[in-house]
Amino acid sequence: MDPQRASIPAGAEAGSGRPIIRLRNVSKTFSSGTVALSGLSLDVAPGSFVSLLGPSGCGKSTALRIIAGLGDPTSGTVEWPTSKHDSSGRPEREISFVFQEPTLMPWATVFRNVWLPLRLKGISKAEASGRVMEALDLVGLAKFAGAYPRELSGGMKMRVSIARALVTRPKVLLMDEPFAALDEITRFKLNNDLLHLWETYGWTVVFVTHSVFESVYLSDRIVVMAARPGRVFEDMAIDAPYPRGDAFRTSAGYAEHCRRVSASLHAAIMSSTAGLDDHL
């Protein structure tokens, strides 16, 4: 099906190592006629923390879904150059996805929701129990293992959804505004936890956010996107060293990065054909 696949082994770039994810000229037009993405190209290096930053409706969620293989691009290709491919040509990627909405099963307890990815791999409840509780502990919800989603607040549901993504210990973590519904204290805590896990396990994270401050704090690279059609506006490196902590949040370097990214985001919004009025 994929004409580009034959060239994958030869596709290694000179210099920097091969990217773990490579988007080439990806466009997506929905059946309604909305052009969500147009000519998006993006290489994600293994072990990097990339944030997609952009105004609402610029196609961030669409891009992330296409990376995950949910829905094919209208044109262009998504490649996983470093992953093995199964017999039908699909890349065997170990990815986890945190959706913009919690996306929990209302009929299942918190425990069973987090167990789901392992259960689908055939891991029994008893075997999975340790890892499920560990993931719940990480998001501070171990006490709520027996609760049903509707008994939780919006932020707690989102944390369950994050625990579900972490429980498989994925190589690639795709997160769509996972912390948008959380209060500042919890968000900072989960920011730190996520950074810690990322450093410990060497994951690759693609992180969608609205927040300039969050993206600067977390990422080593920020891809600013512009809307109508969705495209890469500016690709910025955040070269502050890790580990980053609360000292970084208050540093002059952090403020400087934020100013730079803010200016870029503003320019991206202004550059959209309809301009700011349409965005608001």
Place this chain on the structure above:
Amino acid sequence: MTAAASDGAAPAATGQPGRSASSGRLLRIAVPAAMMVLLVAAWQAYCTLYEVPHYILPSPLRVAQAMWTDWPILGAALIVTLKITFAALLLALVGGVALAVLMVQSRWFELALFPYAVVLQVTPIVAIAPLIIIYAPTTQQALLICAWIVAFFPVLSNTMQGLKSTDHNLLNLFELYGASRWQTLLYLKLPNALPYFLAGLRIAGGLALIAAVVAEFAAGSAGAGSGLAFRLLESQFRLNIPRLFAALILLSLTGVVIFAATSAVSHLLLRRWHESALKREN
């Protein structure tokens, strides 16, 4: 509203926590019960005062008497009707769910079968019953088939609707984690369809009884295997109106019990998570 105050249940308990919940439940039982006592008393008074002949409107006492003396006949008929109704309901559940799963899993099945399920459903059962009675080996089986045809459609269409209305993001999630079709069905689509299925079950329960009665009217069978519907017709021919009323009461009691039982099952299965079974707490 004043019934609760005048029943003197626990005037001292006013203001105690939990009182409103338990008095709410008391009201739900006490009000309809008081209403029934009132109606029956009025009926009895009317029959006595105006000396209504019992072959036109029997008094409640006479109906109770008929229920008692004719119980060997009525009880046997009740068993027959119950058997047909519940066998039809059970088959409707199994058949309806199985067909719904098949049709949702395979578009070919849906295209091939669904129109015929609709045709079966929209053709009035009284009109098909005579044919079924000719073709079926025994009258009992004919009644069973009639009741099944009527009861299975709500189960089928509701379950299909439930299977199809699965949240797209959850479907994406299952796809992402490499779930097989079977796993997606078992862990996602079937639980999602449960509330819809249970709503179908409640409709099917009532319809199975109605269809069992209607089919028996059409069949008009006599003898040992007759159900309540035949006894009802027979009583009418013989102008044994007290027995007719007794049979009628048994039929509507059966209907009420089926409704209560299916509602209870539905509540038990959904009470932890589905909006329909949860109290609103704001």
